[in-house]
Amino acid sequence: MGKHITLQVDGSSHDFDMADPTTPLLYLLRDDLGLNNPHFGCGLSQCGACTVLVNGTPMRSCVLPATAANDANITTLAGLGTPEHPHPVQQAFIDEQAFFCGYCMNGWVMTAVALVRDKPHATDAEIRHAFSGLKCRCGSHMSIIRAVKRLTEAA
Amino acid sequence: MVAFNQLMLSRRRALCTGGALFVSFATSACSSSETTAATGMGSATKPALTPPELDSWIAVKQDNSVVGYFGKVDVGLGIQVAIAQIIADELDVGFDQVSVVMGDTAFTVNQGGASGSTGLELGSVSVRNAAAQARAQLLAMAAAKFGAPASRLTVNDGIVSLADEPGKTISYGDLIGGRYFDYELTWNHKIGNELLVEGTAPLKNHADYRVVGKSIPRADIADKLFGNEVFNTDVRVPGMLHGRMVRPPVAGAIVVKVHPESVQLLPDVQLVVHNNLVGVVAAKEWTAIQAAKLLKIDWSTPKPAFPAEADLYKTIESAKTVGKGGPKPTGDTKATMAAASKTIEATYLWPFQSHASMGPACAIVDVQPDHVTIWTGDQKPHYVRDGVAALLGVPAAKVHAIWLRGPGSYGRNDGGDSAMDAAVLSKAVGKPVRVQYMRIDATAWDPKGPASVHKTSAGIDANGKVVAYHYRSIAFSRENIASHPDDPTQSLAGQFMGMPVSSKQAFDVPDETYDFGVQHLDWEVVPALLDRASPLRTSHLRDPLGPQINFASECFMDELALATNMDPVAFRLKYLKDKRGTVVIEAAAKAANWQPQMGHPGKPQGVLLKGRGMAFARRKDTRVAVIVDVEVDRHTGRVWPRHWFVAHDCGLIVNPNTLRRVIEGNIVHATSRALFEEVAFNPHMVTSVDWLSYPILDIKDAPESINITLINHKDDLPLGAGEPSSRPVASAIANAVFNATGIRFRQAPLTKARVKAAFI
CATH class of the missing domain: 1.10.150.120 ([2Fe-2S]-binding domain)
Known part of the structure; x- marks a missing residue:
């Protein structure tokens, strides 16, 4: 069992067991929560298509390890x-x-x-x-x- | 009355009734679903999806809403709204009653997808004809219902009323809702862009349009902004696995050995290897990404496929010619130039460019024993269906391509390849597989816009008149691989798997119709640098060949104006034989308050140099003239096109505000190509792999204003607008930079480094 994290996404709380602690936030949002945004554009923090607000600050979810966003308030387009x-x-x-x-x-x-x-x-x-x-x-x-x-x- | 009953008599029912004129005389040999006497109008069974069937184009629902079926797609330019506007007017329903289904191969016929700015110019014509015929069928039904001639019927928002009899109204929905017209249109037996169906019903006069011409907003923008739009990248199918492709590190390399143990620590990774096609499949997307990265493969070390990037144009000019063409010359340019009192010549260069779509292509394919489903964002979904069917060796009828909005598309990008790859992986693992490429796959491995050399020359007589003109393009073919993704041999998957390769040899010459008396426009194509699975294989990129051909021809027009001591606007007006072209040039000049530019600008001093330039373009029948004010920073080499004036004639304007946005997008996208975009490579591989190594326009370099003059031809048909205003952008910028600096740049893009170097 990997590290346990909690994310507040668009007002809802979600718990994750991170088997791979390097998994970028983007893949939790898209694959585990089934959100249709943000999008994968480059995976390199060069374009912004994956941007979410993390505690109010725009961040690139394609490179941000989900573990680094533990307990954070995350807002996607749908949460605006x-x-x-x-x-x-x-x-x-x-x-x-x-x-x-x-x-x-x-x-x-x-x-x-x-x-x-x-x-x-x-x-x-x-x-x-x-x-x-x-x-x-x-x-x-x-x-x-x-x-x-x-x-x-x-x- | 008889005429209207004939109009509504369906082919199928005609067979059932032995040719009788009246619908209600069905014989007992017909099933109840094919008779209508008891159940209302129309047929209960939907005819097969073929171009001539009216039901392939229009459906009326019981709630009086209308569905249009469009065999093209909206890649973000708003054509879905325009098509609904056209249907609403032709069918006499409100805009809000109309929805438009696009690109789904189970519901739409192959109208060619998004292609060549033909959405309105060609695609809307059949839709309009079908809508007009549907209206006539519905009026005939109402006439029969009321026992009155159709000439006494009026329609408003899909409610048919009988004149002078207030109680006699019936909706389209009550006439046929949920049933089918079962009517056969005339079809020209072509598919794709050229597909045309026609009915017998008269079309509405443009003067009677109420919806066409209105700036109705796009609904998809709000859907996207609230996160409600399901892009093709968002499709999730039960049991779906994630795939990633592993491309060779060097162009032309082949697989020597795959080491499966290199990914054994990752959970449940499956490898798919067919010759040199290598893919990985996993349950989690992140796992697939890691597997593709970690998978160890021994690749061969082929000899370098490419020249050094610095030798690109030398390579083109010295290569053998494998194809040539062009219109018949009007006289002997060589002899006329030899006799001229002055000749000038110039050579222009244009690089390979990448689609570099905002998101790497994605496709989900589910290969089942008896059926294949594709979810694609490619701009030509019918051809994706055909390509996957051919790849898998199954009939196209067993393959269903569902189109969803995808990440930008400007021609043959990586979309078609992704569907082929996903099909290979899905077939191998027996599950639906979603493949989304990584950024390097999209930028380094997408089909490229071709690099080219353009040689121009002209002869000028003693009176300062241009008497001979020669324009020659020497280039890689516009289509090393076809612009339609319908042939697996023209896909990366097919080529990596070892299918035979072929290349069509074609290029083009300018479309603008200047008349210099004796002129010769021609093109020559040189061989592809690598004939199989090349990251520099060429195909269509927005306004294929337009910007590069125009860059040479319209810059040379300015060079000719200078050589003949004329103002560039006056020069064009003198030699252009094109009334609509003249109108847009004059309109742009008026909007910009153009002042004549006579003589060489010299060598202006100062750090920030300002200048103004113009260019004209014709793309098929659409005309565009642009004027741009640029600022050039001598120290940094930065060229900033700050203000644009665009005059645009694309015939009848269906949606003015959306058209303005489309023109803005073209100007900005083409500015990016003119100033920043150049595929980098070395002898072994393309080295443009991401947004750092393939830079595009940043918002700091976006213009401050784009002033647009729309020229509307209310009696004309709509023409293309998705690409034409891309065409003159690079030319106008280079002309403006010359006006600002006195330096003629003949190589695109006008990068900072290139411009800065020219000052030293």
């Missing part, structure tokens, strides 16, 4: 809001019709959630700086920036 009660960031991205394939959106949305929380009046340069490093292959960048500005310029 619902169609009836969307998170403002979700609503802004819907209103802006951001994204094409959308496979990358975990990184952008989770980073946006942290950004508008920490810098509600973020400038264009601060928005670009916060997002730098995230990948979007379809070229959604313009609508992503506009979506965030719906919040930062209204705040």
Whole structure:
């Protein structure tokens, strides 16, 4: 029997026996909990498709060992809001019709959630700086920036 | 009345009634499911899924909702909404009543998948024809029901009303809901993009459209944002195992020995080895990933398959020609140039580029003794079905491909290969197997956009008029492997397993219709560097060949403008024989307040240099003109295209806001290709393996603005928009960089290193 850990995921508590303590958080979320996001993009912490909030901080679940997230509060896209009660960031991205394939959106949305929380009046340069490093292959960048500005310029 | 009864008479019922005109005269030889007198209109049995069957395109449910069946797919550009808009208008139902099923081979015919920006231009035509015919069938049913001519019927939101008789209304759902039209359309007997069905019902006038032309948002965006979208990567089938592939470390290497003991400590790992195809299968995905990493294989050490990267273009230019083509020359360019008072020539270079889709491809395949199921995100699911069927040696009818949204797709990426690999693994282990590639498999091993050399030359007479023009592409083929994943010999699995290999030799020349009198446009194809399982095998990448061909031709137009002392916009307007092209160029120039650029910009001083450039593109019948304002940092070599002005003509606009997004996406994606993307390799292997070694555009380099002028042709049919605005982007950037710096860059991408080096 491996190490025992507990994760709070989108408000629910889950216990795991970690036979392999190196297993990245991503595989617990996807394979053990059956969540449809985050996504596997690179497994190298280079793209952001696997991003979740760990105690409020956007982190790459593809490289974060699940054991390092023991007792943490984890929020995925699905935990941000619902169609009836969307998170403002979700609503802004819907209103802006951001994204094409959308496979990358975990990184952008989770980073946006942290950004508008920490810098509600973020400038264009601060928005670009916060997002730098995230990948979007379809070229959604313009609508992503506009979506965030719906919040930062209204705040 | 007779005419309408003929209209609604089905082929099957016509057989049953011995050719009688009236539906209710069914003979006892017909089963009850084929008669309709007692149970309402339509047939209870769904006809087989074939292109001419109206039921292959449209279904009306009892609740008066409508399902459209689309044999293409929406890879993120919003065509699902556009198709629903077209159906809603043609069928006279509300947009919210329509849902569209895409790409599932059990419910849709093969319309070619996402391909060549043909979703609206070709794909919507059959859907529209079918919807119009369905409306006519429904009106005929209502006419029979009311005993009144169809000319007295009106339809609103799928409710048929009889004029001047307020009580006489009936919904589509009550007429046929849950049953089938059983009506045969005319089919041109083609499949794929060219598939066309036509009915006899008249189509609606565009002036009467109420839904087409509206900016209805995409529903899938919200689904994805709430985590409710099931991507193909999210499919979980009972009993499903996880597979990973193990590729050779060196291109062309073959398996000498596999060491199963190297993964014996991992739980329940199964190895699948067919010649040089090697895969691992495990219950847990993480276990499969580790097994693929740990599995020890002795590979052969083949001689280097590739030249040094620095020698790529020299290799192309000195290689033998294995294919050539192009339109017939108009006169003798050589002789005309020899007689010209001035000639200029230039050579342009374009690298191999990777799809590098956001997620590595994924497929789940369940090979059962009598049936195969595929869950795929590939953009051509019908061809995936055909390819897997051929690989397994089973009839395509026994294979069902279910399409789900996947991680981005811009042509023949790694999606088709992943289904073939999953099929091999599933057959070997007898369980459904999910294969998702690792990043290196997606970036290093996907089919590549071909590298190319483009040689341009022109002759100018004493009056400064261009009198001869020669454009030649020398390149790797556009399709070392076919753009459809329907042939296992053109897949990595088939090639690793030892199937015979072949390559189609084809390239292209510019589509823009400049008229220089005597001109010669041609292409030559050189052999693939490695003919089997090559990580540099080529196939279609977004706007296949468009950006590279345009990069040479539209930059050379600017070079010709300079050589003839003309402004680049005025030069194009003078020589372009294309009215719609002229309109977009003028529209972009107006939006940008273009000021004539005369003469060489010299050698501007300062650190941040600013410039403006333009380019024009035609892709089939879509026209795009772009103007870009760039900033070039002399110290870092950074080129930043800050502001874009795009004028775009794709015929009838179905959904303006979505079209604007699509154009933005093209501009940004193509900017990435123009400035950053270049597959790196050494003589042994592709060395672009991830996002560090295959860098793409970062948001810091995204433009500040993209101003878009849409030119709408309300009486025209919709044309393609998924790719055309990718085409002129690299050309416009290079033209703007020349305007900013006085330096003509003829090699893409315009990387920081390349630009910085040019200043020294």
